[in-house]
Amino acid sequence: MSIKAPMAGKIINVLVQEGEKVEKGQPVLVLEAMKMENDLVAPQDGTVQLVLVKEGQSVKGGEELVQLA
DSSP states (O other): OEEEOSSSEEEEEEOOOTTOEEOTTOEEEEEEETTEEEEEEOSSSEEEEEEOOOTTOEEOTTOEEEEEO
C-alpha cells in the first residue's frame, strides 16, 4: 500500500519515519498545494516501509510518497 500525492505541491512536513507503526487516519505528511496545507493520512493500519520524499521537495500529482506494509 502506498500514499500518493493527490495533486502537485510541496512537502512541508514529514511526520513519520521508516519502521514506525501508523494507525488508519493518522497524519503522515503535510502537502502544501494552492496555498493550502493538506494532511495526508494513513489509509490503513500498518508500518512505514519507505519514505520517498523529504521536506521542501516538490511533487507531482499521483507521485508515490510513502510505502506502508
